[in-house]
Amino acid sequence: MRNLILAKSVNVVTKKYLGKLILNKNIRIALLFLVLLVLWFSSGFLKTDKEEVSENTFESKISVQAVALKGEVFSPRLSFRAYTESNRDINLVSKVSGEIIALNAKEGDYVEAGASVCTINAEDKTAKLEHAKAVLVESRLRYEGAIKLDEKGYQSELVKAQTLSDVLRAEALVKRLSLDIDNLNIIAPFSATIEKIPVEMGQVLAVGSVCASLVDLDPIRIVANIDFDDIYNVDLDSRVFFEIADKPLTPAKLQFISKQSNDATRSYRIEAVADNTNMRILAGLPAKLVVEMEAIKAHFLPASAILLNDQGATITKILRDDIVDSVEVSILGEEKEGLWVAGLPFESLVITVGQNYVVDGDRVNIEISDR
Numbered sequence: 001m002r003n004l005i006l007a008k009s010v011n012v013v014t015k016k017y018l019g020k021l022i023l024n025k026n027i028r029i030a031l032l033f034l035v036l037l038v039l040w041f042s043s044g045f046l047k048t049d050k051e052e053v054s055e056n057t058f059e060s061k062i063s064v065q066a067v068a069l070k071g072e073v074f075s076p077r078l079s080f081r082a083y084t085e086s087n088r089d090i091n092l093v094s095k096v097s098g099e100i101i102a103l104n105a106k107e108g109d110y111v112e113a114g115a116s117v118c119t120i121n122a123e124d125k126t127a128k129l130e131h132a133k134a135v136l137v138e139s140r141l142r143y144e145g146a147i148k149l150d151e152k153g154y155q156s157e158l159v160k161a162q163t164l165s166d167v168l169r170a171e172a173l174v175k176r177l178s179l180d181i182d183n184l185n186i187i188a189p190f191s192a193t194i195e196k197i198p199v200e201m202g203q204v205l206a207v208g209s210v211c212a213s214l215v216d217l218d219p220i221r222i223v224a225n226i227d228f229d230d231i232y233n234v235d236l237d238s239r240v241f242f243e244i245a246d247k248p249l250t251p252a253k254l255q256f257i258s259k260q261s262n263d264a265t266r267s268y269r270i271e272a273v274a275d276n277t278n279m280r281i282l283a284g285l286p287a288k289l290v291v292e293m294e295a296i297k298a299h300f301l302p303a304s305a306i307l308l309n310d311q312g313a314t315i316t317k318i319l320r321d322d323i324v325d326s327v328e329v330s331i332l333g334e335e336k337e338g339l340w341v342a343g344l345p346f347e348s349l350v351i352t353v354g355q356n357y358v359v360d361g362d363r364v365n366i367e368i369s370d371r
Contacts, residue, residue: 063365064354066319071346074298076332078233080270082224082242082289084281087216087273088190092117094205095183096125103201109194110279111214116185117194118211125184129177136170143167192216193279217283220276222252224289225267231257239292240272244285250274254291297346302338305352306331316341317358319349324362 102119105111143163150160192214199211222242226234234257241249252272261268272289274281301316306329309315315326329343344350349366351358358364 061363061365062354062358063367064319064351064358065367065369066349066351067369069299069301069344069348069350071297071299071344073295074300074332074340075239075295076293076298076340078226078230078291078293080224080226080230080289080291082222082287084244084283084285084287085221085223085271086283087219087221088192089195089213089215089283090189090192091213092186092188092211094118094120094186094207094209094211096120096180097204097206098123098184099204100199100201100211103197103199105194105197105212107194107197111188111192111194113188113190115188117188117197118186118199120184120186120205122181122184125177125180129174129181132170132173132177136167136174139163139166139170186211188214190214190216215283217279217281218276219273220281220283222272222274222287222289224270225262225265226270227267228261231268233293234270234291241290241292242272242274243288243290244281249290252289296332296342298332298340298342299344299348299350300335300338300340301350302352303334305350305355306339306341307355314341316344317351317355318344319351319364319366322363322366324351324358324360324364326360 098120100118101121102116104116104119111117143160143166146160146163150157193216194212195215196213197211198213199205199209205211234254236254236257238254240252240254242252243249252274254270254272256269256271258269270289305316307315307317307326309326309328313328314331316329317324317326319325327344327348329341331339332342333340352369354364
């Protein structure tokens with residue numbers, strides 16, 4: 001009986017001891033497996049992060065095209081809307097009344113200075129002049145006789161003064177009638193083109209009536225109105241050009257700058273003149289007046305290289321080594337092939353393709369292009 005109880009006790013103790021050993025072994029295995037699993041995951045994450053960094057680094061090396069530029073001498077130009085005007089124009093008016101007996105030119109004719117355009121009938125003006133000349137001779141004889149009598153003491157001062165007055169009156173009449181006869185021919189005061197003749201043969205003109213309109217187109221004037229912020233960039237010594245109907249720029253000479261602004265527009269009138277010997281440039285045409293400013297250093301870029309930043313400023317992206325950098329620039333002028341800008345370093349590597357896909361600080365692969 002005692003042996004049976006002892007055997008049971010030993011069996012119970014053995015089971016408990018073996019159970020603890022098995023439990024402790026399972027825990028160790030589980031802990032070891034957990035540690036290995038954590039290490040495996042950790043190594044996997046680290047490896048993935050490294051690969052992502054490597055991939056990102058590879059992907060950030062975007063390829064761009066760039067052109068190497070150096071600053072050039074450029075004269076900025078101010079361009080203004082303008083129009084052409086005749087050098088001068090005039091209405092020829094009659095200074096005497098009478099019937100037109102001759103039209104010596106027609107509309108569109110070019111007449112030289114001093115040429116007769118209209119002729120008015122003299123009527124009795126020639127006869128009146130001859131009579132006035134005879135009266136003048138008589139008056140002078142009377143005056144000479146009065147002087148001789150006065151020297152002998154037989155003539156009063158009053159009579160002598162009256163005869164002198166008659167002489168002066170006769171001279172004035174002769175002069176006026178001579179002018180009337182001269183004015184029978186209405187002449188061109190300067191060489192010009194006849195723009196309009198509003199009268200006909202046989203028409204009677206009153207004093208002040210228009211016989212013809214003349215227009216002088218050589219030189220031609222180019223007129224523009226400029227804003228106050230541009231007026232100090234223009235002076236009479238500035239080089240100026242004008243353009244009409246997309247024709248090449250033609251040199252001109254600035255001859256007038258207004259000293260007072262227009263009350264309505266607050267703009268200033270400037271005028272330039274240009275040779276128009278062949279009369280090909282007409283008055284009243286729309287034009288562009290270009291004023292050349294002082295020469296400065298600038299760069300010529302394709303229009304695609306000019307961008308706007310978030311603040312609305314014009315910028316150009318350049319490369320410093322292989323790193324992208326944005327530089328603010330100001331546009332000085334434009335041509336068909338691109339824009340002139342100021343603000344870049346004298347020697348610049350300007351991105352011309354791919355500039356929209358890179359930001360400041362990016363490292364890029366560079367492909368140098370000619371333009």
